[in-house]
Amino acid sequence: MNLLRQLELEHMKSAIPDFGIGDTVDVHYMIKEGDKERIQVFSGTVIAIQGSGIRRVATVRRLVAGEGVERIFPLHSPRVATVEVKERGLVRRAKLYYLRDREGKGTRVKPNMGKLRFPRSGKGSGIQKTAPKTES
Numbered sequence: 001m002n003l004l005r006q007l008e009l010e011h012m013k014s015a016i017p018d019f020g021i022g023d024t025v026d027v028h029y030m031i032k033e034g035d036k037e038r039i040q041v042f043s044g045t046v047i048a049i050q051g052s053g054i055r056r057v058a059t060v061r062r063l064v065a066g067e068g069v070e071r072i073f074p075l076h077s078p079r080v081a082t083v084e085v086k087e088r089g090l091v092r093r094a095k096l097y098y099l100r101d102r103e104g105k106g107t108r109v110k111p112n113m114g115k116l117r118f119p120r121s122g123k124g125s126g127i128q129k130t131a132p133k134t135e136s
Contacts, residue, residue, distance in 0.1 A: 046089075047059050
């Protein structure tokens, strides 16, 4: 195995939930203020996911007092405590940059009421593969 890939696997988190573009998430992020650390929750819609492996980042957008605020979170960073999926979104785009130009109700994403047909964050599909049956 490649040495860099081995180092990446050692430092990757295993507890990142399966989320995708259009989902509403809460990102619990550690903030350092002076000599104290606290966890702040950033809640918003995932508009982009980029990278792979330990370099995977998610761009989350929310509206604060009528202004759009976006933050880019490295998912495997020790500063990201947890990511909670609040609502699944049903979208037909890989990047939702068009939400930047919209206001009010135009920024809403349709909720996904059905179950997922494929994995959304590149992790395992959740379907257990079984060994082929042998006749005896």
